[in-house]
Amino acid sequence: MARYLEVYHEPKTIVPENHAAMSTQTSPSQITKDLQRQRDTSRDGFKNKVQLFALTHFGPVWAVVQKIGPVRRWLNNAMLNLEIYKTKTRPYALSMLQDYTSWESLTDRTWTGRHLPAKDISNGKPLPDAAKVAELFRRHGQEETLSPKSTLLFSDFAQWFTDGFLRTVYDFNRENRQLKGTGKNNSNHDIDLTPLYGVKKSITDAIRSRVGGKFKSQMINGEEYAPFYFQNGQVPEEFKELSIAGLDLHPVTDEAKATLFAFGGDRPNVQTGFAVFNTLFIREHNRVASELAKRNPTWDDERLFQTTRNIMIVLLMKIVIEEYINHIAPYHFKFRVDAPIEGSTRWYRQNWMTLEFNLLYRWHGLVPNTVNMPDGTKVPAAETVFNNSHLLKYGLGPMMEAASKQPAGDIGLFNTPAFLVWVEQVSIQMGRDMKLASYNDYREAFGFPRVTSFNQITGDPERQKRLAELYGNVDRVEFYVGLFAEDVRTNSTVSTLIGRMVGIDAFSQALTNPLLAPNIFNADTFTEYGLEVIDNTKSVSDILHRNIPDKSKHYTISMTRLDWKPV
């Protein structure tokens, strides 16, 4: 049992060893809406229903009130509190260290947090075999269910930025090639652009050019990229601090290996879509550093680098709240980063990523069988893994546009690609090893009534039947399974419980970033130019169009499907 000390392995990014999938795309559908109609909504909770109704109706009213600055700001605050206070706020009483509270469990953040105490949910009767439960997740043959709302760009972004702080540490058994969660993590617990800057200083240092506050980079076909990680098949001395998660477990051709980048993060090389985002942010970092250098000719490399980094982290925060979260939420109200965040609130507490937050983010259903290229060719997903050749061939703008035009898969049971089903089993087993409470316990803790029958979880008769066969009783349904058994919420892209838990964690952990705090969110920290950049950035598209060789070009960049219409 070798502990992964150097390469922290996140199953979310584990990739196929034998995958010859072919794509059979189904057309966008009203499946979600139809399922919602069949579901018994009697246990959704009256308050929840009222809130949802108010936020998803009266579009013109919402449009008007959001145009009145002070009203919008007040609403933004009120909405944040409304979402976050659905459950108990940090500090958490417990971590994965022990089943009781200790000074270590309260202070040592190398142990992953937990929302609810450990609990034996078996009730004396063994839970169904984890391998069988994992089969609930398997995509039906080649037929992938598509998300009616989200694009592959959304999927790539979600994985890329959460890889920065959802960093579970596993034991890896080389004999049976199985991963087992340890309850530990190597996260900095902040949404701090770790994929770009690396998890620690020695890594950041390795990728800095030490000139003008910039990252090391190279030009290929007139576009800027990180340097290559391998030189003649070897990692050069300057990049010894870097690592690529899972590379040693995966067969990679020499050709593909030669396209991997010297990134600060250990995961953006895992799949082309993540490398695309890292490349975008490297370019923006170097662009901003140049602009700062012009305006501050006396600043040294260090100050230019650090000030650029301050700006870049806030840019990520803006994208996360204003584009990504608003894409997920089915509301008319659009959340904003109203910095500085005053935060006279109970929720403004030190961040601590929890296991529940980590598990609920395993959106394997998003992963399509094939990835569409700018020229229309369809490449099996497996070929885009540990291989940046497509990015180098087509360039950044075209790759992002192609991802914006391809629908992602739908998040939920029966839609995990075959090559990721084993990860579902690892996740289910981890929930059991860490004694997570049941799906119903989490519903209750997050402001929903407990369900009393399977048709209150999902309107899909097949899901109901399979759940009933496995668990017999809704009270026995496990947290991880329940999350993904729920139907995707109408006009959202995740289920109701996932949506609520993502919101609570995302808001309360993103908005407590020190860069957004009252004494810090100012021109001393960012410069006036930096504040302008922050102000002018509301979407991934904004950043892309500042960082392409031909500034007159326009790409269609979107997390939301162009053909999506709210129902």
Added chain:
Amino acid sequence: MARYLEVYHEPKTIVPENHAAMSTQTSPSQITKDLQRQRDTSRDGFKNKVQLFALTHFGPVWAVVQKIGPVRRWLNNAMLNLEIYKTKTRPYALSMLQDYTSWESLTDRTWTGRHLPAKDISNGKPLPDAAKVAELFRRHGQEETLSPKSTLLFSDFAQWFTDGFLRTVYDFNRENRQLKGTGKNNSNHDIDLTPLYGVKKSITDAIRSRVGGKFKSQMINGEEYAPFYFQNGQVPEEFKELSIAGLDLHPVTDEAKATLFAFGGDRPNVQTGFAVFNTLFIREHNRVASELAKRNPTWDDERLFQTTRNIMIVLLMKIVIEEYINHIAPYHFKFRVDAPIEGSTRWYRQNWMTLEFNLLYRWHGLVPNTVNMPDGTKVPAAETVFNNSHLLKYGLGPMMEAASKQPAGDIGLFNTPAFLVWVEQVSIQMGRDMKLASYNDYREAFGFPRVTSFNQITGDPERQKRLAELYGNVDRVEFYVGLFAEDVRTNSTVSTLIGRMVGIDAFSQALTNPLLAPNIFNADTFTEYGLEVIDNTKSVSDILHRNIPDKSKHYTISMTRLDWKPV
């Protein structure tokens, strides 16, 4: 220039190498009050004056309102906010890492924090020689000025518990035997009983017995003590993780060395008074663990130890706020720990000890020339250093009573014992190296008008004259010097600016302890018995009388002089 990597050296605890002081005690005096009367109070600030007047008058009214539970609780909250909001709240924009804000400066707490940005206060004209400025602090010959209010017990407690979190790291130059602040610290930044439990887990592990949740201990004359650190002059293998700050720099007799204890903290062995408090808390820990074991027969050593630790940390918090801070404050209102602390406040932020907080706590004036023993003998302070023989000879209760009956020295200029004057110089130099803003800048930042003449700082003509000679202009007075040049506030035990800054830091850092948080301050964390212990502990005296061999004995234990009367 060897960096102190293992033994972090805090000048506060540095001790004499050649010290043959004799005691000439002056009687308690009205010096403070008299000085206050002569001082020009026109720059004290109108709001400050009103607040002080209200809090130090109308005694009967305060007495009544504090008897009405809900009113008292409301007042307690209001008073805390009133004190804390006198300045900007955390997170701090800057640390000692850089003169500008960076992600590292915002997150790496091995760098000491700072309230105000770096500033050149010399204004083109060199500041007076640091050695000359340090002479301002020197006690006049053997004549020590006594505190009219505080006892040596107060002095010992202050040093003992702050040594747990004010942990500056210095470079030590072995050639000229000089310390130089590095801007770094090895603090955990919480008021967490580090003197008892040690700064990290490997140390805690070394002093645990692994039986019944207790510390290792030994019985001497029917009283419980920690084991000795040295066995036959050598540190045994089991204690290799422990260290004693400064011991290698100090000549210690074999006899004295044999009395040093195996403590978790690296500083409680430095002076008998600190060893007294550590011994008290070891006994209370072992007592509480025994009681928990009786009530929870199925618990293992680990759970007993950790739960006892939870209780002990809160006991410290109670003493700090309810005995120690109330002793310092001149108010009729008495602060309380109203746990759980809800904290819908801007001040509830992650702790980060600052250099200013560290410097203002250098209360060398408290240190008397001689220490009174229970039998009336007077031992030169130097002989109580790295030497626990007196504690072993007289026992815990008598030692604490003797300290309660001896007045401490007064905090301020002209009262630092000769052997500590070099530490004043180190402190002054550190303020300069770290480019601290001026005394007047700090007045302004903490809600006081800037002073315009020396007689607004102090009513003492000699202080005024010496300050004027050195600085010429009040705007040039350094932070560290100004703090201690101020007269002690009437009926307090520190100056006005120190009092305010101590309050802000103490409240906002003690009350944010996770053990006091809403989801944690409960019987799950402490047990019902633990909550009772917490409830029944309001003073050091309460703890002592649970931990002496003869339970029928009563000792007089007090931080306040028995002959003190408010004026």
